[in-house]
Amino acid sequence: MKYLCLIRAESAMETMPAAFAAQHFDAYREFAQSIRASGHFVDCNRLLPVDAATTIRVRQGQVSVTDGPYVETKEQLGGYFVIEARDLNEAIQVAARIPGATIGCVELRPIADDARTLSALGLQKSR
Amino acid sequence: MVHPVTRDNSAFKQGEPIGATVDAIYRSDSRRVFATLVRLLGDFDVAEEALHDAFRAALEQWPREGVPANARAWLVSTGRFKAIDAIRRRSRFVALPTELIEGLEGAEIESGAAGEPGGLSAADLERFIFDGHDPSALDAEPVEDDRLRLIFTCCHPALAPDAQIALTLREVCGLTTEEIAHAFLTTAPTLAQRIVRAKAKIRDAKIPYQVPTREALPERLDAVLRVIYLVFNEGYSASSGDLATRHDLSSEAVRLGRLLVELLPEPEAIGLLALMLLHESRHAARTSPSGELILLDAQDRSLWDRGRIAEGSVLVQRALISRRFGPYSLQAAIAAVHAEAPAFASTDWAEVVGLYDVLLRTDPSPVIELNRAVAVAMRDSPEAGLALVETILDRGDLADYHLAHSARADLCRRLGRNTEARRSYQRALDLARQEPERRFLERRLAELPR
DSSP states (O other), X not given: OEEEEEEEESSOGGGSOHHHHHHHHHHHHHHHHHHHHHTOEEEEEEOOOGGGOEEEEEETTEEEEEESOSSOOSSEEEEEXXXXXXXXXXXXXXXXXXXXXXXXXXXXXXXXXXXXXXXXXXXXXXX | OXXXXXXXXXXXXXXXXXXXXXXXXXXXXXHHHHXXXXXXHSOHHHHHHXXXXXXXXXXXXXXXXXXXXXHXXXXXXXXXXXXXXXXXXXXXXXXXXXXXXXXXXXXXXXXXXXXXXXXXXXXXXXXXXXXXXXXXXXXXXXXXXHHHHHHHHHTOTTSOHHHHHHHIIIIISOOXXXXXXXXXXXXXXXXHHHHHHHHXXXXXXXXXXXXXXXXXXXXXXXXXXXXXXXXXXXXHTOOSSOHHHHHHHHHHHHHHHHHHHHHOOOHHHHHHHHHHHHHHTXXXXXXXXXXXXXXXXXXXXXXXXXXXXXXXXXXXXXXXXXSOOOHHHHHHHHHHHHHHOSSSTTSOHHHHHHHHHHHHHHSOOHHHHHHHHHHXXXXXXXXXXXXXXXXXXXXXXXXXXXXXXXXXXXXXXXXXXXXXXXXXXXXXXXXXXXXXHHHHHHHHHHHSOO
């Protein structure tokens, strides 16, 4: 089963003191290598800071575009991992080692495991 | 509680041998059978239905064929068979329940874009049902483990705390949603929805049906103990709602505590059971016949349940000897000191204070500090206790906690500082919500010399 780990924190890499950011990035490299070795890794990346976010809504055919993220909270989405885990307990064990969890939090979201969505969309399920 | 024996079968009237036997087995074993069925079928609702089908089958077959030697194993295998049979039948006539469809990877059985309905063979279903399960695990042996799995699943920290409590009472204890709703002063639909949501999360987020690993055990056990203790306190601090039902909650918590100690004799599980038994031992002495609250110092100690005290004290020793004890064992040890004192005045207050010191080091909290202050007042003097209570109150930690103000009031009263006592009793009364506590405070206020 795949889980999306959404990493939220008050400070993004870009706004951290350089030495701390370097250390934090090292921790991420170590974590990523270890979950690749253990077979939990599926995908990951960092998101550019919320300053670069744009929110779009369409109402009655009108596109409205606003600056900023959908929710203004202190802890902003800063990156994600997609992991493969046997069950929630294993996913929690992996997610608890994400460096961002020590300064912010990680939201674990199970990704639908059935073929219905992709087949309904006419897309092959990639396994 | 509602169960299939009395509900579904008219062939057996109460008191008739087989009906009574099935009834008794339902009461003693149905939750064990359920726990195993959850493991085998992988779904709470399918397991619940299978359980009821199994008991229905027992009522039909046992009168003809006799009660099987291992009734529990018979019920498990019958329930499993009935579940597979029901799924097979359903797959032939109607769309499958979504929870099963969702678990079937790659099988395109939804109508519309996803392909033909009913395109799933019974073999696929069986593969799904037994995927990852050991089919030989049907013996009675792992049943106890199944109940432990069920407890840990229901008390999983990924579920909302109130859902953990509701689910544990429903699935482990077998209480009906009406009973649970009644005890927690909420409505049955609200509670049912809470349970449905929790079950959906177990399924969707794939909360596993397992006892946690050794590394995760301490933290996970804490969650289980907290649920049991909350259930106990809900019944013990009886005061609003139906008293009888609420006391049942305490008994249910003690039963859960016993089960946990039997399955997983960890020191803190033993300590919690001891704590509950020692508190329960005072049940009859805690309230007057008219429902008035009686505090420890005024209780008739001859009403205390000596059997529970003896059992609790032995358990406390067992927990403390392990040297891996924690807050529950320490609180139980304090309760044991009280339980063993022939009178309030002859309580070993030095021992009580000493235990509170250890407890504060392991589990610092202002409420424990308050209790320690009251014990210091007994060991040393009311002045010494009052100074400590005032330090806590000045810090603002317990400013809205009625028991902190009533403790202050009580110490002031003993020191003859009546004006201050009156003010603190009044403050406590403003904050107290439970009726017997309010009446107690009103009584104390009225007794103060003008």
